[in-house]
Amino acid sequence: MQTEYSALQDNETWELVPRPHDHPVIRCMWLFRHKFKSDGTLERYKARLVVNGNSQTVGVDCDETFSPVVKPATIRTVLSLAVSRAWSIHQLDVKNAFLHGELNETVFMHQPPGFYDKRFPDHVCRLKKSLYGLKQAPRAWYTRFENFITSKGFRSSTCDQSLFVYHQDASNIAYLLLYVDDIVLTASNDRLLNDIIGTLSREFAMTDLGRLHHFLGIKVTQQKHGIFLSQAQYAKDIIARASMSSCKPCATPVDLSSKLSANDGPLFSDPTLYRSLAGALQYLTFTRPDLSYAVQQVCLFMHEPREPHFAFMKRMIRYLQGTIDYGLRIVKSGSHNLVAYSDADWGGCPDSRRSTSGYCVFLGDNLISWSAKRQPTVSRSSAEAEYRGVANAVAETSWIRNLLLELHTPLQRASVVFCDNVSAVYLSNNPVQHQRTKHIEIDIHFVREKVFDIFLKWSDGLKSGALSFEDLELLKRNLEEKKTKVLPTAQDKWVSLHSSFGLVMLEVKISFLMTNLGIPALSEVVTREAICNKPVDNSYETSLVSWVLPYAQRYISNSYRERYLQLKLAGFEKDEILFVTRNSDSHSIFMELSRFLVNGDPDLHLANFLHMITCMNESGSTEKQIESFILNSQKVPKLSDEEPVWSIQSMGVMPLNTVTSATKGVPKRSVRPSSSSQSNRRSWWNNTVNSVDAEHGLVDQDGFLGHGGTNAVDTIIVEHDLVDQDGSSGFSQKDQLSHGSVNVKHASLTGRRGEELAFNYYKNMDIKAVKWVNECSETGLPYDIEVCDDENRKEYIEVKTTDSKTKDWFEISVREWQFAVKKGDSFSIARFVLLGDKRARVTVFKNPARLCQLGQLKLAVLMSEKQKDEFVLC
Numbered sequence: 001m002q003t004e005y006s007a008l009q010d011n012e013t014w015e016l017v018p019r020p021h022d023h024p025v026i027r028c029m030w031l032f033r034h035k036f037k038s039d040g041t042l043e044r045y046k047a048r049l050v051v052n053g054n055s056q057t058v059g060v061d062c063d064e065t066f067s068p069v070v071k072p073a074t075i076r077t078v079l080s081l082a083v084s085r086a087w088s089i090h091q092l093d094v095k096n097a098f099l100h101g102e103l104n105e106t107v108f109m110h111q112p113p114g115f116y117d118k119r120f121p122d123h124v125c126r127l128k129k130s131l132y133g134l135k136q137a138p139r140a141w142y143t144r145f146e147n148f149i150t151s152k153g154f155r156s157s158t159c160d161q162s163l164f165v166y167h168q169d170a171s172n173i174a175y176l177l178l179y180v181d182d183i184v185l186t187a188s189n190d191r192l193l194n195d196i197i198g199t200l201s202r203e204f205a206m207t208d209l210g211r212l213h214h215f216l217g218i219k220v221t222q223q224k225h226g227i228f229l230s231q232a233q234y235a236k237d238i239i240a241r242a243s244m245s246s247c248k249p250c251a252t253p254v255d256l257s258s259k260l261s262a263n264d265g266p267l268f269s270d271p272t273l274y275r276s277l278a279g280a281l282q283y284l285t286f287t288r289p290d291l292s293y294a295v296q297q298v299c300l301f302m303h304e305p306r307e308p309h310f311a312f313m314k315r316m317i318r319y320l321q322g323t324i325d326y327g328l329r330i331v332k333s334g335s336h337n338l339v340a341y342s343d344a345d346w347g348g349c350p351d352s353r354r355s356t357s358g359y360c361v362f363l364g365d366n367l368i369s370w371s372a373k374r375q376p377t378v379s380r381s382s383a384e385a386e387y388r389g390v391a392n393a394v395a396e397t398s399w400i401r402n403l404l405l406e407l408h409t410p411l412q413r414a415s416v417v418f419c420d421n422v423s424a425v426y427l428s429n430n431p432v433q434h435q436r437t438k439h440i441e442i443d444i445h446f447v448r449e450k451v452f453d454i455f456l457k458w459s460d461g462l463k464s465g466a467l468s469f470e471d472l473e474l475l476k477r478n479l480e481e482k483k484t485k486v487l488p489t490a491q492d493k494w495v496s497l498h499s500s501f502g503l504v505m506l507e508v509k510i511s512f513l514m515t516n517l518g519i520p521a522l523s524e525v526v527t528r529e530a531i532c533n534k535p536v537d538n539s540y541e542t543s544l545v546s547w548v549l550p551y552a553q554r555y556i557s558n559s560y561r562e563r564y565l566q567l568k569l570a571g572f573e574k575d576e577i578l579f580v581t582r583n584s585d586s587h588s589i590f591m592e593l594s595r596f597l598v599n600g601d602p603d604l605h606l607a608n609f610l611h612m613i614t615c616m617n618e619s620g621s622t623e624k625q626i627e628s629f630i631l632n633s634q635k636v637p638k639l640s641d642e643e644p645v646w647s648i649q650s651m652g653v654m655p656l657n658t659v660t661s662a663t664k665g666v667p668k669r670s671v672r673p674s675s676s677s678q679s680n681r682r683s684w685w686n687n688t689v690n691s692v693d694a695e696h697g698l699v700d701q702d703g704f705l706g707h708g709g710t711n712a713v714d715t716i717i718v719e720h721d722l723v724d725q726d727g728s729s730g731f732s733q734k735d736q737l738s739h740g741s742v743n744v745k746h747a748s749l750t751g752r753r754g755e756e757l758a759f760n761y762y763k764n765m766d767i768k769a770v771k772w773v774n775e776c777s778e779t780g781l782p783y784d785i786e787v788c789d790d791e792n793r794k795e796y797i798e799v800k801t802t803d804s805k806t807k808d809w810f811e812i813s814v815r816e817w818q819f820a821v822k823k824g825d826s827f828s829i830a831r832f833v834l835l836g837d838k839r840a841r842v843t844v845f846k847n848p849a850r851l852c853q854l855g856q857l858k859l860a861v862l863m864s865e866k867q868k869d870e871f872v873l874c
Contacts, residue, residue, distance in 0.1 A: 007099070011099050028110055056135050061106065067141070069162055083333075089227075092182075095206055100144050152166075173408060218230070229286075230326070247314075247318050253315065254293065265307040282295050340359055340416070354378050356374050369396055375389075387424040547614075609636070758830050811860045812860070814861055821849045
């Protein structure tokens, strides 16, 4: 207890304050437990101070509470890659992880029992950092860790937010898996691995447990050709918990001759025991795919278990007794092909007649994902049940492919999904509509689109010569064996357009493929050519895509700034396809459009954003109501006035060697490399900021240890403005704001160099906390630096940088001006003049809105003609 309490004190977890009369005070207590090793022997005794989170009130002393943990399939995928590449795998344990989280809410707690401060016995603890038991503690810890690790060059995966990937080049790659306070880390070389461990240890108190051997209750055994994952000790505990340690083993986990029903037999006398064992068995499936179906069956009756259900569970435990040493082997695999197997039990539930579908997915020789789940609706035929099972398997393989892409391991071959139902295979390949299949939901049909994507890749392979003779022969055999392996043909109309796009008739990749395989086809698709250059068909001008383009532009500008700058300079590539089927609904179109705009990666949030706006418009919402929804609910700001709104005419491709008015003064980083391959483009725009910062000396050469290069300005001469003292100012006397237009060259100077100078300047002052809001990426906020004094008062600083020593006015946006008016004395403009010889001069103007009213400061507010009419000086 004393050790734990000392750690809390050293961490400055709370401060003693008088008891508040208008705020709840939550209680705390000490919990004691044993921590065991992987073999079940005692490792140490632990005491932990926890608070009673059940007494917290949402909206008062807690808000957001969700915190992600790494998915089991992600863990197995990363381990498979690491073993195949012979990478070292280490595990780390963060000490008192939840104590590192910063609290945004005001939370009061009673003093810990046994450790009351004798000087202030009636005081309570105002928590400054999170504690175990708080509802928001896991989220606070995850946010703290994510902010730190991403500042060091890692990127959080969009497929699994608890997976962090570091990629400097092909020889410096690292994967980090986070499950609350347990970390698994693997890297391409030992130097990088040790550097990351050292960086984490300097920021958080943690223990390096060496090579991976015991993680989340899973024993990891190092073997000659890989690793072996097992939960033998956990399985023994389950058997002991069920009081079946001396039971007789059986050969199979289930008896397939009988089906469980919700109403068979009397109620089980101890439902708590049933639920406890079912949950434990479910966790055991982490390394035991052979138990998945049986565990799924017993979990169906958790709400009201009966004696036959427990008898079913006891048979499973008897099977576990005989296979207690079973586990999952991960070996070095020579290939990274993705293969899935799908099956379904049609109408297997005797109560609802719903089907159960299952799948398993192999990456090379390693099993990485599996599932057994009851389908949500009743299937009218075995083909429909199998088809839904195939859809689940395809969805999982699609997710894994995206995960591997983020792990910088793109797959070269298409994923293969095996199904034992000929009708389901036929449905997957052909858009058949008849009496028995017309009711199947549209979202299931995305399997067809995935098969179509494979056709495009085959076409590319034929053009480039990447397909071997054996591959081509296999394709031809598949086409000849249409009765068992049906592939798309011209009459399937897979390449038809949704009507909202307009009909653009073009010969494209699919036509080339069909011609080479002896099947004529005409493709009707929307390509980047149709977006960049106005098509002949005028219906496109009023299409759905054309209508939402300006809103999509705002979203891309706000969430994908580097991609936005790339599109602004170079437009779109003309040789890629934006594909939708004639049956696509508007949300499907927006999903495909998001992939089109975000360089190949679908963005569900963007699709939902555009879909909601479209629904509001179709339901009669006014433009003002839609705009209020976008700004207030979706937090997507308007574009700055100098940004042209996307339209068919404004999205043309500019030659890279042409300098136009739109590109003058734009930083060199925005120029797109000449390579047109998708992998090169992705690598370029993901690493843009690091390369530019290195050019200005703001990042170490290895891109991992943060800021402070050799070329950074290291001397600052501070020149204080005299306005606050005698009302005078070195600026020209002006009595009103002027309306300006954008000056791109000047705007390019107000960048990261000036912001870093300001960050270092305020950090070296006697200030409690300094935050550089744009340090990792451009946030779009109307200020660059946020400082907080000892009394928790915040000040917001907008940084303006220039090389001119005589310039006496600034350009700001309407949003920045409105923010300045709202914040008053808590908003300042810091003007940095770069003097050369690694010197700079800073002048700070506090409350610039007030100075403008007094005629002591001149600002040029950039706005449109409409904004000029509506703009009112405060």
